[in-house]
Amino acid sequence: MTHHNKNWKEIAPAGVCSKSSIGFLTGDWKTYTPVRDPEKCTRCVLCVIFCPDGAIKWHPEKNDIEFDYNFCKGCGICANQCPTNAITMRLEQESK
């Protein structure tokens, strides 16, 4: 952030949010990390659709999905909904 954030006294009465929340990383909230087995994954992209945080990206050119651990909160919806059980939730230190 290059410029100073205005405090509540300085902003206009109807506040305008000026920054995209993409700049606010929520990835450090998680306890468990989703780890995918690319062999089992059928690229059905259900996890991309069900992720509440938009933390799984679909890359059509690579025909593959990618986890964005900067935003993943580790809820485990992807692992629970995966039809082939390709995603497992692991504690952060185990996954490294």
Place this chain on the structure above:
Amino acid sequence: MTTQEWKFTAKDIAEKPDLFLAGHRACAGCGPATVFRMIMKATRGPTIVTEATGCMEVVSSIYPYTSWAVPWLHTAFETSASNASGIEAALKIMKKKGRLNHEHVDVIAFAGDGGTYDIGIQALSGAVERGHDFLFVLYDNEAYMNTGIQRSGGTPHGAATTTSPAGKSIPGKLEYKKPIADIMVAHNMPYVATASPYYWKDLMTKVRKGLEVEGPAFLHVFAPCPRGWRSDPAKSMEYSKLAVESCVFPVWESVNGHCQLSIPSKLISLAPQKKRPVDEYLKGQGRFRHIFKPQNKKLLVDVQRMTDARWECLLRKCGETPKTA
């Protein structure tokens, strides 16, 4: 682009950029966040969103961050529908004066169950009566989750909340859930639908239909809240599936007053043996934990009875003959 032309395959949807961005501060496993992402992916072009106070308003717009990639307006708890009618009226006059370059600009009003069932219903009823062209989305997490899980008109019978705690005096909420979608059908609206995020294709088709229809549209979306329901965050989507399969939350749509079941519920009406008992849905949710105690056996029977009664009533409305398993 009409609904038929629009591509609904999972990969097309996955490829579409998010308009409800990552970095919002909803709890892990938030059902409404999934619902919002899906709805924003189903929009057809320029869209203006207005939102009443509620969980998703708070988590998506903590100053100075915003999770919205579209024009978005926050409004008071009760006025999301009247705000939407103002936006729609302004768009109409701008178009008349030639100041609007787009062919159509869609207006979506979001509100939670508190902002619809209880506080926002008069504004919604008024806006629908005036016939403004907008889509009202009710994301139903079945209590005032934002302020600490107080009961609302949308809280189901028997659920424990902080203002209807299960204990010696009462076994959770004593009253039944308000049939809000039926109330909206009674407004003679062009389009009313209920949807569940597990059936994402069904939900997105309904959003598109609601946007394309001339006049007001109402969409009631089931949105599990792991925090308030005291359930496992990983099971949000599972509960939204179980709610449909146990007929606690059947999915249907009403076009110009003509009701019909949507495919997930239609399959259950055709094969009643697929209908699951409500305890499969209630199990695992902390807010219904007390229901399984021996002294509350009557309550479980009552929940099942009411669910069946509402399901049969819906079947009759949709012109299906109730069958028994």
